[in-house]
Amino acid sequence: MSTRHARGTRSTSGTSGAAKVIVIIADVMAFVLGLWILMYLLDANRANDFVEFIHGVARWLAGWSHDLFTFDEAWARVVAGYGLAAVVYVLVGHALANRLRRY
Secondary structure (H helix, E strand, O other): OOOOOOOOOOOOHHHHHHHHHHHHHHHHHHHHHHHHHHHHHOOOOOOOHHHHHHHHHHHHHOOOOOOOOOOOOHHHHHHHHHHHHHHHHHHHHHHHHHHHHHO
């Protein structure tokens, strides 16, 4: 009986775990942004502590894309600005995780 090792085989448990963490973080960030968009569109009570917390976190996450677009309607600015940030976080997070899984 001979034991053969495939060329280039190595343990990927560390990179797989890191990729999983990156995907979870990116998805949570996108979820918070999407939740704020939903709360805004449904006119959630801004005096509520939970709503204020989600707004603060979403504002911080979308700081780079907030008011990037100059639509006349406020709801369109919120959807475009926060939505863009959510899409970017998901795309970048999943792309980075897939890249890690390859190596």
